[in-house]
Amino acid sequence: MSLLIKGITIADASSEFNGKTCDVRVDKGTIVEISVNLSQQKSETVFEGSGSILSSGFFDLNCVFGDPGFETKEDIKTGTAAAAAGGFTGIAVMPNTKPVVHSKGEVEYILNRAKGNLVDVHPIGAISQNLEGKELAEMFDMKQAGAVAFAEAGKAIADDGFMSRALQYALGFDGLLFSHPENKALAGKAHVNESATTILLGMKGIPALAEEMQVSRDIFLAQYHNAPIHISNISTAGSVALIKKAKKEGVKVTCDVAAHQLVFTEELLNDFDSNYKVKPPLRSKADNKALIAGLKDGIIDAVSSQHRPYEIEFKNVEFEIANYGIIALQTVLPLLLQAGLDTALIVEKLAIAPRTLLKLEVPQVKVGAAANFTVFNPTKEWIFNTETNQSKSANSPLFNKTLKGKVEMVYHNGQYNIY
Secondary structure: OOOEEEOOOOOOOOOOOOEEEEEEEEOOOOEEEEEEEOOOOEEEEEEEEOOOEEEEEEEEEEEOOOOOOOOOOOOHHHHHHHHHHOEEEEEEEEEOOOOOOOOOOHHHHHHHHOOOOOOOOEEEEOOEEOOOOOOOOHHHHHHHOOOOEOOOOOOOOOOOHHHHHHHHHOOOOOEEEEEEEOOOHHHHHEEEOOOHHHHHHHOOOEEEHHHHHHHHHHHHHHHHHHOEEEEEEOOOOHHHHHHHHHHOOOOOEEEEEEHHHHHOOOHHHHOOOOOHHOOOOOOOHHHHHHHHHHHHHHHEEEEEEOOOOOOHHOOOOOHHOOOEEOOOOOHHHHHHHHOOHHHHHHHHHHHHHHHHOOOOOOOOOOOOOOOOOOEEEEEEEEOOOOOOOOOOOOOOOOEEEEEEEEEEEEEEEEEEEEE
């Protein structure tokens, strides 16, 4: 089936049509024509793109599904539906399933389950067996089977020697480790950011130091081994400064930030809404500003969703016993627009950089290329509610709110959805 998109503005820095308003024709999964005033062909579906942007399909570096083992939270079908509705045509999923993704068998299971989907699903393997931080997982075998990176799924590796050995081992087969930036000894059992605001709420806080010490350790280890490391979900101004310095010194360090860390702050905890309970915790407005500046300066490489679905009984409870995390795949774009990021930066941090980090092919908007794109309108408003939510879970502080910035279409693998 042929598709004609009329009057769309193209956002692809590598394309000769970047910044231009054109018509785009797609046939059998390939972009076959880009021009102006294209005429509709017989039996061709037409999409009016006036006021909207067409970019390479978004890619998420950090989300959690429940398949296998925790399908009541999110399975691959609902997770990819949420991803597509958020503009993502590719995602990397964390290994904290049951069983844990720590051998090639689990990697192959996920790839087979996701086969033929509009959204590409790329498994991230565990660094350690059962995410216990004691024995190295079968990283080489997982890499051969299709794992794109390795992580402990939101858990920090406390043992310095173990992290050192993991980096050294992964270096031998070009594996990339994702590090969670938290020193557990300093973070303790606290649930929120350590500040005057949270002290007044009567809650123990996680100091910025807990994140920054872990970032420093991993930078030193990466430098020592001359190995790449990716620090996922940074949240403090201090972390931005440390990574900036390391990059200037030639350390092979990259990082990402969750979209909600650019907009939400610790002041939102005044009502003890557990849907704002995330890890790393929400920080200050000053941290927000530093993170946004880090994105604009190229210090922070990418934006992730940090999608963490939970059944209602894990979130609709007292704040201190609620689980960490929010569903976020469908709300990344509105949050980035709210944070003041322009179209070019959004496309770079959501579509280009994530794939570059994982050494995956970056889709292009050009004639003859496979169609892998997202169409979004940065000014259109929509309501995130039970009708529009594609996830199995509903643990989001943005539920039933009007958001600005709507994904209108995704196209990939010869399939497309219009929203």
